[in-house]
Amino acid sequence: xxxxxxxxxxxxxxxxxxxxxxxxxxxxxxxxxxxxxxxxxxxxxxxxxxxxxxxxxxxxxxxxxxxxxxxxxxxxxxxxxxxxxxxxxxxxxxxxxxxxxxxxxx
Numbered sequence: 001x002x003x004x005x006x007x008x009x010x011x012x013x014x015x016x017x018x019x020x021x022x023x024x025x026x027x028x029x030x031x032x033x034x035x036x037x038x039x040x041x042x043x044x045x046x047x048x049x050x051x052x053x054x055x056x057x058x059x060x061x062x063x064x065x066x067x068x069x070x071x072x073x074x075x076x077x078x079x080x081x082x083x084x085x086x087x088x089x090x091x092x093x094x095x096x097x098x099x100x101x102x103x104x105x106x
Contacts, residue, residue: 024036024068026051026063026064026065026067026068027067028060028063028064028067029060029063031054031056031060031064033051033052033054033056033061033064034051034052035049035050035051035052035064035065035067035068036049036050036068037049037068037069037071037072038072040101044076044104045077045103045104045105045106046085046101046102046103047069047072047073047101047102047103047104048099048100048101049065049068049069049072049099049100049101049102050097050098050099051064051065051068051097051098051099051100052096052097052098053095053096053097053098054096061098062100064098065098065100066082069082069084069100069102070082072104073104073105076104077104077106078106079104079105079106081104081105081106082102082103082104082105083102083103083105084100084101084102085101085102085103
């Protein structure tokens, strides 16, 4: 299975799995993360996800951020479709937080 397909399958399983990505938590490959998605500005379609890094790999941080973003869009608009606007190739050096922004699509 290719890496993008494997990542998509993992995200789909996490969305369906009970207890995965509840509230302000995300679980990826057995690791639990503090992950929070909040509206970014006046338009609630735009949001920012913050994940506490804790030395995790970039792919793991992206998966945790995706869980939080998906949960936000489903709770807010009933859809899991997202257009990610920021996808850094590396985590922010010296920061404890990994941040992605996106827009919920209806």
